[in-house]
Amino acid sequence: MPSTSNATAHVKCANNSSPNRCFAPPAESRAGRRGTAGLPARSAGKDEPETPSVGVRIVEHDAMAQGLQVPFEHELVIVRPGPRSGYRFIIAIHSSRAAQPPGRAAGGCRLARYVDPLDGLYDALRLSQGMSRKAAIAGTRTGGAKCVIAAPADESLWPLTGERRKDVLRDLAELVDELDGRYLTGPDVGTTAADMQWVYRLTPYAAGFAGGGTTDGTAVGVHACISTAAEHVFGRRDLAGLRVTIVGLGGVGERLARHLVHAGAELTVTDIDLERQALATEIGAQWIDADGAQRHDCDILAPCALGATLTAEEVRGMTCRLVVGAANNQLASDDVADVLTEQGITWVPDFVANAGGLLYAVSIARDHLSEPDSLAVVRRLGDTAGEVLRRAERERTSTLQSAIRIADQRLDLAD
Numbered sequence: 308m309p310s311t312s313n314a315t316a317h318v319k320c321a322n323n324s325s326p327n328r329c330f331a332p333p334a335e336s337r338a339g340r341r342g343t344a345g346l347p348a349r350s351a352g353k354d355e356p357e358t359p360s361v362g363v364r365i366v367e368h369d370a371m372a373q374g375l376q377v378p379f380e381h382e383l384v385i386v387r388p389g390p391r392s393g394y395r396f397i398i399a400i401h402s403s404r405a406a407q408p409p410g411r412a413a414g415g416c417r418l419a420r421y422v423d424p425l426d427g428l429y430d431a432l433r434l435s436q437g438m439s440r441k442a443a444i445a446g447t448r449t450g451g452a453k454c455v456i457a458a459p460a461d462e463s464l465w466p467l468t469g470e471r472r473k474d475v476l477r478d479l480a481e482l483v484d485e486l487d488g489r490y491l492t493g494p495d496v497g498t499t500a501a502d503m504q505w506v507y508r509l510t511p512y513a514a515g516f517a518g519g520g521t522t523d524g525t526a527v528g529v530h531a532c533i534s535t536a537a538e539h540v541f542g543r544r545d546l547a548g549l550r551v552t553i554v555g556l557g558g559v560g561e562r563l564a565r566h567l568v569h570a571g572a573e574l575t576v577t578d579i580d581l582e583r584q585a586l587a588t589e590i591g592a593q594w595i596d597a598d599g600a601q602r603h604d605c606d607i608l609a610p611c612a613l614g615a616t617l618t619a620e621e622v623r624g625m626t627c628r629l630v631v632g633a634a635n636n637q638l639a640s641d642d643v644a645d646v647l648t649e650q651g652i653t654w655v656p657d658f659v660a661n662a663g664g665l666l667y668a669v670s671i672a673r674d675h676l677s678e679p680d681s682l683a684v685v686r687r688l689g690d691t692a693g694e695v696l697r698r699a700e701r702e703r704t705s706t707l708q709s710a711i712r713i714a715d716q717r718l719d720l721a722d
């Protein structure tokens with residue numbers, strides 16, 4: 308694979324052992340803040356990769372001061388344009404602490420259109436932090452990272468198909484390959500298991516396509532967490548007759564909907580893609596408008612679209628008693644966790660509820676379990692959700708704080 312390291316911008320943290328203030332300014336006008344340039348280097352051995360140097364430039368910067376409002380404690384952040392696609396590729400490695408093999412981190416690749424590339428950076432920073440928490444709480448020892456491919460908002464060739472899509476995937480494979488194992492990529496919103504299988508032909512550092520991909524594992528994990536949380540909140544695991552609203556009927560939302568119908572739940576569903584209405588008809592679910600769907604009267608809300616939909620104002624208008632869903636970063640900001648508690652709404656943190664996809668992929672690809680055995684591992688997420696809810700109650704704290712404490716404890720044990 309040809310090297311494009313001289314085209315690489317922008318950031319690598321100077322010192323991985325302490326929280327850094329490193330930031331990839333996407334605008335050329337910020338170029339004056341950049342520092343030294345690194346040189347391309349390959350690691351000596353596959354098992355213990357050196358921190359790769361891909362022509363990075365070191366930047367001292369305060370991301371919080373830039374208004375990104377995300378804790379900036381990442382080990383490595385890279386931003387560069389894809390040589391074929393011209394899209395902006397952002398890889399954020401939040402933490403490889405306690406990862407096995409050491410120094411590596413895993414997380415999916417999101418492909419989306421962004422009005423402002425800074426929003427793509429923000430997504431990468433927050434999503435990679437979520438992956439670290441998810442890996443810690445699920446005990447996968449895979450670290451936390453994320454890739455965001457930010458296409459311009461006015462990209463008309465959307466959704467991407469054919470050679471254009473392959474060019475984007477070639478750009479991704481090239482960058483991932485240069486990182487030489489430091490980052491393992493996989494599917495996320497906008498990319499599929501089939502995409503990752505294609506990327507795997509170009510670099511070994513792609514996963515999440517074996518055993519049918521991660522979506523069913525994620526849906527099974529969300530279902531397990533809903534059952535445990537229903538016992539906690541409603542005093543019964545049996546979901547028959549409980550009113551559930553699913554927002555987002557994509558890969559995970561659809562599978563979750565089918566599981567819940569099978570369990571006898573009374574389903575209401577929505578998606579901004581009106582073609583998904585056909586699925587509602589097929590499974591006998593009520594269809595509602597996406598606008599205001601989170602405030603629809605129900606017992607359980609399952610956010611399965613994109614993140615940051617739970618703002619303080621939104622939560623104050625919600626009537627459900629339980630929120631458990633697949634979407635990453637559901638809270639607009641961490642303090643919304645306290646608003647949920649104040650409103651008497653129990654929230655299973657997203658990085659607990661949606662860890663099933665990661666657990667499934669790791670069980671299949673790394674631990675070589677069968678598909679049924681991998682799903683059995685995923686179902687144990689329900690126990691973790693129960694632990695999070697009980698601890699929050701015992702310590703009179705939010706479920707977010709409770710989950711973070713459990714994740715930190717597991718990280719300490721793994722160190």
Ligand SMILES: NC(=O)c1ccc[n+]([C@@H]2O[C@H](COP(=O)([O-])OP(=O)(O)OC[C@H]3O[C@@H](n4cnc5c(N)ncnc54)[C@H](O)[C@@H]3O)[C@@H](O)[C@H]2O)c1
Binds near residue numbers: 555613633664
């Ligand atoms: N796929 C996985 O294994 C996995 C794992 C962990 C977390 N997640 C997260 O779960 C969520 C769903 O993942 P997915 O793989 O099903 O993605 P997807 O792209 O297949 O589905 C998302 C769906 O949400 C819909 N949507 C977008 N905005 C909406 C809105 N405002 N209102 C209603 N619907 C809206 C889209 O039209 C789409 O149908 C994402 O946040 C993803 O990051 C997925």
